[in-house]
Amino acid sequence: MQELLDYLQQFDTLNEQQAELVTSKAKLLELPKEAYFSEAGKVPKQVGFILEGVLRFCYYNNKGQEVTHYFVGEGQFITDFPRFEAQIISAEYIQTVTGCKLLVFTREDWDELLATIVTWGAIETKMVKKCLNESISRRSPMVSNDATERYLSFLESFPALATRIPLAYVASYVGVTQQSLSRIRKNLR
Known part of the structure; x- marks a missing residue:
C-alpha cells in the first residue's frame, strides 16, 4: 500500500485519515498472464494501481489485426479513463503481458474518494494530465x-x-x- 500512497503524494498531501480511507478502498487483485483487466464492448468498472507486472492497451483494427498501442508497468494507475469516467462501452482491451498484482478501486469506491477527500478531484486531474503527457511524448515519435x-x-x-x-x-x-x-x-x- 505504501507504493500507492507514495505515488499519490506527488500530486497532493493526504492526511492520515485520507490515506487510511484510500487504503481501505483498495483491494488486491492478482491476474495471470494474458488476462483482461478491461475488455472492449464492456463498460470499464475499475481503476488499478500496478504493484507488479506489465499491462498493455490493444484493439483490433478494421482488418481484424490486433494492435498494441501502449504499455503500463509498476507504480502506475491503469484504466480506460475516459470511458470509466463517462461509464460508456470501451473500444479497447487492457490485457496483462505478465502476471500482475494490482490494487483495484471499483467505480463506487472511486466516487466515494471523490466525494470524501476534498483534494481528490485535483489529484485525479493531475494524474490524468501526467499520464496524457507521458502518452503523447511516447507516441509522437511513433508517427513520423x-x-x-x-x-x-x-x-x-x-x-x-x-x-x-x-x-x-x-x-x-x-x-x-x-x-x-x-x-x-x-x-x-
Missing part, C-alpha cells in the same frame, strides 16, 4: 519515424519493460511484423 527509429523510441520510452514484453507485442506497438522487428534488432547489434 521509420521502423528502426520507432523501435529505438520504444526502448527509450520503456527501458524497464522492454525485456519483459513478448516480441509480438513490441512489433505491433512499433507497427511492423515480427520478422521485420527481428531484422531491425539484428542490425542494431
Whole structure:
C-alpha cells in the first residue's frame, strides 16, 4: 500500500485519515498472464494501481489485426479513463503481458474518494494530465519515424519493460511484423 500512497503524494498531501480511507478502498487483485483487466464492448468498472507486472492497451483494427498501442508497468494507475469516467462501452482491451498484482478501486469506491477527500478531484486531474503527457511524448515519435527509429523510441520510452514484453507485442506497438522487428534488432547489434 505504501507504493500507492507514495505515488499519490506527488500530486497532493493526504492526511492520515485520507490515506487510511484510500487504503481501505483498495483491494488486491492478482491476474495471470494474458488476462483482461478491461475488455472492449464492456463498460470499464475499475481503476488499478500496478504493484507488479506489465499491462498493455490493444484493439483490433478494421482488418481484424490486433494492435498494441501502449504499455503500463509498476507504480502506475491503469484504466480506460475516459470511458470509466463517462461509464460508456470501451473500444479497447487492457490485457496483462505478465502476471500482475494490482490494487483495484471499483467505480463506487472511486466516487466515494471523490466525494470524501476534498483534494481528490485535483489529484485525479493531475494524474490524468501526467499520464496524457507521458502518452503523447511516447507516441509522437511513433508517427513520423521509420521502423528502426520507432523501435529505438520504444526502448527509450520503456527501458524497464522492454525485456519483459513478448516480441509480438513490441512489433505491433512499433507497427511492423515480427520478422521485420527481428531484422531491425539484428542490425542494431
